[in-house]
Amino acid sequence: KQEVTQIPAALSVPEGENLVLNCSFTDSAIYNLQWFRQDPGKGLTSLLLIQSSQREQTSGRLNASLDKSSGRSTLYIAASQPGDSATYLCAVTLGAGSYQLTFGKGTKLSVIP
Amino acid sequence: NAGVTQTPKFQVLKTGQSMTLQCAQDMNHEYMSWYRQDPGMGLRLIHYSVGAGITDQGEVPNGYNVSRSTTEDFPLRLLSAAPSQTSVYFCASSYSFRALYNSPLHFGNGTRLTVT
Numbered sequence: 001k002q003e004v005t006q007i008p009a010a011l012s013v014p015e016g017e018n019l020v021l022n023c024s025f026t027d028s029a030i031y032n033l034q035w036f037r038q039d040p041g042k043g044l045t046s047l048l049l050i051q052s053s054q055r056e057q058t059s060g061r062l063n064a065s066l067d068k069s070s071g072r073s074t075l076y077i078a079a080s081q082p083g084d085s086a087t088y089l090c091a092v093t094l095g096a097g098s099y100q101l102t103f104g105k106g107t108k109l110s111v112i113p
Numbered sequence: 114n115a116g117v118t119q120t121p122k123f124q125v126l127k128t129g130q131s132m133t134l135q136c137a138q139d140m141n142h143e144y145m146s147w148y149r150q151d152p153g154m155g156l157r158l159i160h161y162s163v164g165a166g167i168t169d170q171g172e173v174p175n176g177y178n179v180s181r182s183t184t185e186d187f188p189l190r191l192l193s194a195a196p197s198q199t200s201v202y203f204c205a206s207s208y209s210f211r212a213l214y215n216s217p218l219h220f221g222n223g224t225r226l227t228v229t
Contacts, residue, residue: 032215041223043117043205043222044156044218046217049215049217089155099144099146099161099163100158100161100171106155
């Protein structure tokens with residue numbers, strides 16, 4: 001059974017710092033990996049999706065990398081801002097014929113002004 | 114553009130009561146799904162649908178029923194509510210089930226359900 005782990009569970013940083021969030025998964029036979037953002041009381045918003053054949057994706061100050069063979073992904077946030085405060089979740093889609101995503105439990109990020 | 118709309122936002126039920134959580138999307142998405150989110154457990158898939166008339170079970174389907182009579186709607190029914198079903202429920206959709214491999218999921222804002 002695929003398991004997705006996110007470390008740390010919570011992170012607090014001062015504004016302006018660059019930071020890295022980690023995601024690991026146990027079964028490397030994935031189709032893609034997604035990073036989501038969740039604000040309190042809200043649904044999830046997709047930030048970046050990396051196909052299994054890709055190594056990284058970038059959107060603005062966000063950069064996500066994927067090392068499928070080692071079962072790891074990182075989300076890099078440059079020049080953090082208070083508005084980045086949220087919970088960040090990663091999720092993997094398993095191989096052909098699977099229409100399910102397996103989620104990590106998330107990292108709660110607080111950016112202190 | 115409304116996206117994925119869930120109703121109600123909040124609901125309190127007594128043990129044994131039944132209810133339906135509504136989910137509608139206006140993006141002509143083939144794939145729709147229901148997740149529950151619990152503290153310390155993360156998001157877990159309840160049921161999903163790859164098109165009208167087609168549904169399948171996810172990781173935690175017991176106690177829930179779904180149907181997909183139209184492309185737009187994917188209601189989740191609790192047959193006899195139990196305190197263990199206290200949770201936040203999210204509906205999510207994607208352009209097609211094949212697009213899960215290269216397109217993101219779109220989530221609703223959730224329904225917070227309490228069963229006493």
